[in-house]
Amino acid sequence: MNLPLAGGLFICEHCGAMITGERIKRKLKGGGVRVHDYYRCANNYPEDDHPSVRWRADDLEDAIIADLSKLKMPDEEVVEWFRSSLQSAFAEISDLQRNQRIALAKRQTELTNKNDRLLNAFLAGSIDEPTFNAKLAALRDELAQVEQSLGEAPSLDPADVRAALAVFEFSQKIPKIRRGSKMLEKRRILETLSLNRMLGDVSLVIEKRKPFDELAKRPEIQLSRGDTI
Ligand SMILES: [Zn+2]
CATH class of the missing domain: 1.20.5 (Single alpha-helices involved in coiled-coils or other helix-helix interfaces)
Incomplete structure (x- = not known):
């Protein structure tokens, strides 16, 4: 099963197993088929206290968009400053x-x-x-x-700099991106800006890399505006 957010992008918060995609097809009474996409913990032999980690694809996408929306700056002035x-x-x-x-x-x-x-x-x-x-x-x-x-001696790759700036520019547009569109692009964004991504039974944790961790903590950034980072 190859859903865009499966394949090691997330790990299970409870057991560390990979989150995998699952497509379920139900035959409708009147003919035709309805498709349901899920993401779930791939551990087939979980401990007894392991809750059910299974998200509808739409719900997971909504949660990701909500999390990435924290990166959005309040106004153009702050965008320019960052x-x-x-x-x-x-x-x-x-x-x-x-x-x-x-x-x-x-x-x-x-x-x-x-x-x-x-x-x-x-x-x-x-x-x-x-x-x-x-x-x-x-x-x-x-x-x-x-x-x-x-x-x-380390040297900064200009391609990395361009990628970071591109991710920043993209992150400012995320709230405008509708569900379902550009899923592969969102996957790349997630991989670029986060170190660890964990899925629990009801929670989603996206640990961001520097400097995106600071972006997500926007109120503090606004307070310290004018300082150098
Ligand atoms: Zn698990």
Whole structure:
């Protein structure tokens, strides 16, 4: 069964099993078939105290839309403020990462030059072989560390920045999106903005990533408007 919100998007709040889709077809007396879509806990052998986790597809969609609607900003001014905060936060991160890389590259050059001077000093006979070997080993250790750090230095992928901004823009339009439309797009949105999604017998929990967790706590954001994030 392949309903758009099934397949590991949600887990059961009670047992951690995957939420799966279920399509039930009922024959109507007057001919024809009525289709009912459900989402339920996929655990076929639940503990005795496990409540029934089974949602009508329409009800789950309504709950998701209601939850995502919390991301909607009250007015265009706040939207503009959050948008520019998001952009400057990304700019700060990439500046920091660039500076780290520049510092590491500078140290790498210094160490390489030191290495050359050491070799020249040894060839000119101004230091003995044991001293040369000890200093060379120390230099090579540090150079290896710097090269490793350079290789591991994080860099912000512009595609991630674009995705985050796109999700933000989309999140502002969510309340206008009607049930049933763009279900796959909603699935992508959910995956982008949340870490964990849990379904209980009567509750839906969507744990949002930064900075969307802050967006969902909008009243606090309004209070601290003007501060930098
Ligand atoms: Zn369960």
